[in-house]
Amino acid sequence: MFVPLLIQIYDIMKQLILFANLFVLLVSCEKLVPSLPADDELLDGPVEGLTSAQQAIFLEGDAAFNNQVFTAETGLGSIFVATSCGTCHAGDGKGHPFTTLTRFGQPDTNGNQFLNQGAPQLQNRALPGFTPEQIPAGATSSKFTPPANTGLGFIELVSDADILAMADPNDADGDGISGVPNWKHIPDYLEELDNTISQNGKYICRFGKKAGAYNLLHQTVNAYNQDIGITSVFEPKDVYSGLETDPEVSTQVVNDVVFYLQTLKAPIQRNQDDAQVQQGGQVFINIGCENCHKQTLTTGFSSVDALSNKEFHPYTDLLLHDMGSGLDDGYTEGGALTSEWRTPALWGLGLSPNSQGGQYFLLHDGRATTIQQAIEMHGGEAENSNIQFQNLSQTEKDVLLKFLKSL
Ligand code: HEC
Numbered sequence: 001m002f003v004p005l006l007i008q009i010y011d012i013m014k015q016l017i018l019f020a021n022l023f024v025l026l027v028s029c030e031k032l033v034p035s036l037p038a039d040d041e042l043l044d045g046p047v048e049g050l051t052s053a054q055q056a057i058f059l060e061g062d063a064a065f066n067n068q069v070f071t072a073e074t075g076l077g078s079i080f081v082a083t084s085c086g087t088c089h090a091g092d093g094k095g096h097p098f099t100t101l102t103r104f105g106q107p108d109t110n111g112n113q114f115l116n117q118g119a120p121q122l123q124n125r126a127l128p129g130f131t132p133e134q135i136p137a138g139a140t141s142s143k144f145t146p147p148a149n150t151g152l153g154f155i156e157l158v159s160d161a162d163i164l165a166m167a168d169p170n171d172a173d174g175d176g177i178s179g180v181p182n183w184k185h186i187p188d189y190l191e192e193l194d195n196t197i198s199q200n201g202k203y204i205c206r207f208g209k210k211a212g213a214y215n216l217l218h219q220t221v222n223a224y225n226q227d228i229g230i231t232s233v234f235e236p237k238d239v240y241s242g243l244e245t246d247p248e249v250s251t252q253v254v255n256d257v258v259f260y261l262q263t264l265k266a267p268i269q270r271n272q273d274d275a276q277v278q279q280g281g282q283v284f285i286n287i288g289c290e291n292c293h294k295q296t297l298t299t300g301f302s303s304v305d306a307l308s309n310k311e312f313h314p315y316t317d318l319l320l321h322d323m324g325s326g327l328d329d330g331y332t333e334g335g336a337l338t339s340e341w342r343t344p345a346l347w348g349l350g351l352s353p354n355s356q357g358g359q360y361f362l363l364h365d366g367r368a369t370t371i372q373q374a375i376e377m378h379g380g381e382a383e384n385s386n387i388q389f390q391n392l393s394q395t396e397k398d399v400l401l402k403f404l405k406s407l
C-alpha cells in the first residue's frame with residue numbers, strides 16, 4: 001500500500017511542476033506577444049451594425065481584396081503595377097512610397113492626348129516576355145501614394161447638392177478659397193447614385209486624389225484593370241493589347257469588394273477628451289483649415305442601415321482646390337487643373353505611420369514626411385491658412401499637431 005501511495009504523490013508532484021512550468025511559459029508568452037491593438041488603432045474592421053448577411057459579404061470582399069493575389073494563370077498583366085489590392089492598401093491604411101502609382105499624359109482640349117500610348121496609368125511591371133511601359137516623350141506625370149481606404153461608404157453617400165453647397169467657384173465670399181467639383185463623363189456601366197446632379201452629360205466625381213472616380217464601383221473596376229491588368233464585364237479591354245477578353249475577375253467578386261469598401265468603418269478619433277486636443281481643434285477652425293477640411297458631413301439614404309442618414313467627421317469637402325505651383329505636377333484628370341487636388345480626408349491621419357513603415361509620407365506623392373511639412377507645403381488657395389499656421393505660437397502649433405494626430 002505504501003509504495004503505490006508514494007508513486008501517487010510523485011505523480012501529483014510531477015503534474016504540479018508541469019503546471020508551474022506551463023504557468024511560467026504563459027506569463028512569459030504574455031510578455032513576448034504584443035497585446036492586440038485597440039479598435040481605435042485599427043482601420044480594417046467593418047462599420048458597426050451590419051446584419052449577419054452583410055457581415056458575410058464584407059468577409060468575402062475582405063478576402064478578395066487582401067488575399068486574392070493574381071498570377072499569369074489567373075489573368076495578371078500582361079503589364080501591371082501590383083498583384084493584389086492589398087499589396088498597395090495593406091491593412092487599409094495609407095501606402096508607402098514603394099507602392100506609388102504613376103499617371104501621365106499632357107492634356108489638350110480633347111483630353112489626355114497620350115491615351116493611345118498607355119495613358120493615364122503607367123504599368124511599370126510586365127510578365128516575362130512583355131515590355132513594361134515607359135512614359136512617352138512629351139508627357140508630364142504625377143506620382144500618387146495609396147490613400148487609406150476607410151469610411152469610403154459614408155463619403156459615397158454624400159449628396160451632390162451637399163457637395164455643391166460647399167463649392168464656391170467664383171469665390172463669392174472673398175475668402176480666397178474657391179473649391180470646385182470635378183465634373184466628368186463617366187462610363188456607361190455606372191448607374192446614377194441617388195441625389196446625383198448632372199450637367200451637360202457630366203457628373204460630379206469624388207474618389208481619388210484628383211476626384212477622378214464617380215463611385216466605389218468605378219474606382220474598383222479601374223483598379224483591377226489599371227493596377228493589376230485584370231478585365232471584368234465592366235472594363236473588358238486588356239490594358240496591353242487593347243482587345244476584349246473574357247472577364248478575369250467575376251462580377252460577384254467585384255461587387256463583394258465594392259461592398260467591403262462601402263462598409264469599412266470610419267477611423268475612430270483618439271483622446272477626444274484631452275484638453276489640448278480640444279484646443280487644437282479650435283486652432284484648426286480659427287486658422288481656416290476647416291474651410292476645406294470640413295469636419296462634418298452627412299449621408300443620405302442607404303439600404304445598409306449602418307450607413308443611412310448618418311453624420312460623420314472626415315475633414316474634407318470632396319472639392320478640388322488650386323494648391324499653388326509647388327504642388328503642380330503638370331498632370332490633370334477630368335476637369336481637374338494640374339495644380340488642383342481634392343481635399344484629402346484627415347480622419348485616420350494619426351494612424352498613418354502604422355502602415356507607412358513608422359513614419360509619415362503625406363500629400364499626394366508622399367513628399368511631406370511630417371504633418372508640419374505637409375501644412376507648410378500648402379500654397380494657392382491654402383496659402384493664407386498656411387501663413388496663419390506659421391504665425392502661431394509654438395504652444396498653439398503643438399496643440400494643433402496633437403489634435404491632427406488624434407484623428
Ligand atoms: C499599385 C498600387 C495599388 C493597387 C494594386 C490598388 N490600389 Fe487602390 N489606390 C492606389 C493609389 C495610388 C490610389 C490613389 C489614386 C488616385 O488618387 O487616383 C488608390 C485609390 C484607391 C481608392 C480611392 C480612395 C479614396 O479615398 O478616394 C480606392 C477605393 C481603391 N484605391 C481601391 C482599390 C481596390 C479595390 C484595388 C484592387 C482591385 C486597388 N485599390 C488596388 C494604389 C493601388
Ligand code: HEC
Pocket residue numbers: 177209284287288289290291292293321323327341342343344345346349361362363364365371374375378381382385386389
Ligand atoms: C484651400 C483648401 C485647404 C486648406 C485651407 C487647407 N488644406 Fe490641407 N490639404 C488640402 C489639399 C487639396 C491637400 C492635398 C494636397 C496634395 O495632396 O498635394 C491637403 C493636404 C493636407 C494634409 C496631408 C494629408 C495627407 O493625407 O497627405 C494635411 C495634414 C493637411 N492638409 C492639413 C491642413 C491644415 C492643418 C490646414 C490649416 C492650416 C489645412 N490643411 C488647410 C486643402 C486645404
